[in-house]
Amino acid sequence: MSLQHAEKEVNQEVEDLKIVNKETLTQKSFKSNTLDFLIEKMFFVFGSIAIFVLLLILFFLIREGSGAIREVGIMEFLTGTRWYPSSPQGAGYGALPFILGSLMVTTGALVIAIPWGIFTAIFIAEIAPRRVREILKPAVEVLAIFPSVVLGFIALVILSPIVANVFGLSNGLTALTASVILSVMALPTIISISEDSIKSVPKDYREAAYALGATRWETIKTITVPAAKSGIVAGVMLGFGRAVGETMTVLMAAGNAINMPITEFLGVTLPNFLTSVRTLTANIAIEGSDVPWGSLHYSSLFVIALILFVITFIVNLIADLLISRQRRKLTNE
């Protein structure tokens, strides 16, 4: 009798316990579910806002630029070589000099900055003794926070006389001058991102290469750098973004003359780096402040901004494609 009673009691207790467990279980899950839900929505909202702002900028550019595109035609902007937007007779809206100026200055900067940056990154990540690395890495990062106007000033007073002297020019403010100083600006981005990605290559790969008899240089060349390629490409692309969007430095270093920066050499048309150029960004900065609001000139400056946007967009798209292709190749997905 008492045994049965005890059994009942125990059973009751077990039931109670079950109920309690059930309750706490549902409570907890309710709480964490709500929190999860809210956090998820929060991320969604922030992400959406970022995309929304981007689209808003694009919309604004198109709306303000559409007047000029309708009146002048987009081909005139892309292929025309004359830029006289405020001239009453024979106005020209050719932005090709600026497009070439931007592309030349940026390409020139990258031609200098890519090998320089990648070799520095390899040196910091793989070769430098710890002491040197501890000095070099922060030094590179300080370079990144230099105000662009300071670098522009250096280009103006130090670099341009050197360029003028070396090439026998009357004016040292050229595409070359701007390229050199821009390369210095793109350098920290390229170095720092490349170095991170080289560092993150698993040490297993290096060990395997050494164990097969590869030297340090062979290992860097054939294993480490290829494995870090996607990060290096990303670094270069961000460096490109920095260079193509940079305004103040090129404004001070490139001379800003509106002309076609090309030259004929043995019958071939080549870009002329020893002439003064005006970039897309510089043109907006120079003319943007005193253009009559709502005029055709005003609208055409937005077209120039739109061209800049498209160039950056395309480069970033290519970079993304390259990176994801590389990743697919690595993981075989």
Added chain:
Amino acid sequence: MSAIQTVVKEKQKLSLDKDVQEESIISAKGLNLWYGNDQALKNINLEIPEKQVTAIIGPSGCGKSTFLKTVNRMVELVPIVKINGNIDYHGVNIFDSKVNLVELRSSVGMVFQKPNPFPKSIFDNIAFGPRVHGIKKKAELTKIVEKSLRASGLWDEVKDRLGESALGLSGGQQQRLCIARCLAVEPEVILMDEPTSALDPKSTLKVEELIQELKEKYSIIIVTHNMQQAARISDKTAFFLNGEVVEFDNTDKIFSNPTDKRTEDYITGRFG
């Protein structure tokens, strides 16, 4: 004791003596190694026999992996390492300043604990070593790749996708690929650092069978945590403890009748 018994005993003794005197390919003599101030190897004397499997067992941190990495001088990648003593390979001390590291590492290959194929195609993984050693011709490389993959028993599984990334293979296949990669530079000695510890039992079996086949041509030193594995595949076993060689003998002897009490304790699972 009958005369016959005496003769048998004598013969056994002789064959034992012969075992001891057999050709050794690598011999460590009075090898000491320090990481900074911590001594990881203490007066190691080992004679590694040619074309046999030598297992190195012992608890974690006993110096077995360190010893293995010393044989191809990979241990020197750690900047604070100090070494004295000799490891003779073909009668040359590998620490001699005249020794060419590239040559040493191409005749003493290594397979690592975690399969570590390069993020390249299967073909390029195998061809990496030969390319480093100056073989450029595609036809020759193709031949080496096939030969190495056949030797590691991977050929039939991958022959149709040599151009695909090696990272798409399973863990066991990756490890056999790493063995093939090591064979492609035609080593004499293969060092294996717990080559099956990251693999499932089926893949482990395949790798163990492969090791049995490879010892026809290669001298193998294998570090293992798994004592059954050492008993299964090795001819000789060295028991390491706290940086010292406690006992080094035929595997049968070590696992059936160890001389040292500590060896017995370890193999019967009393510690480690």
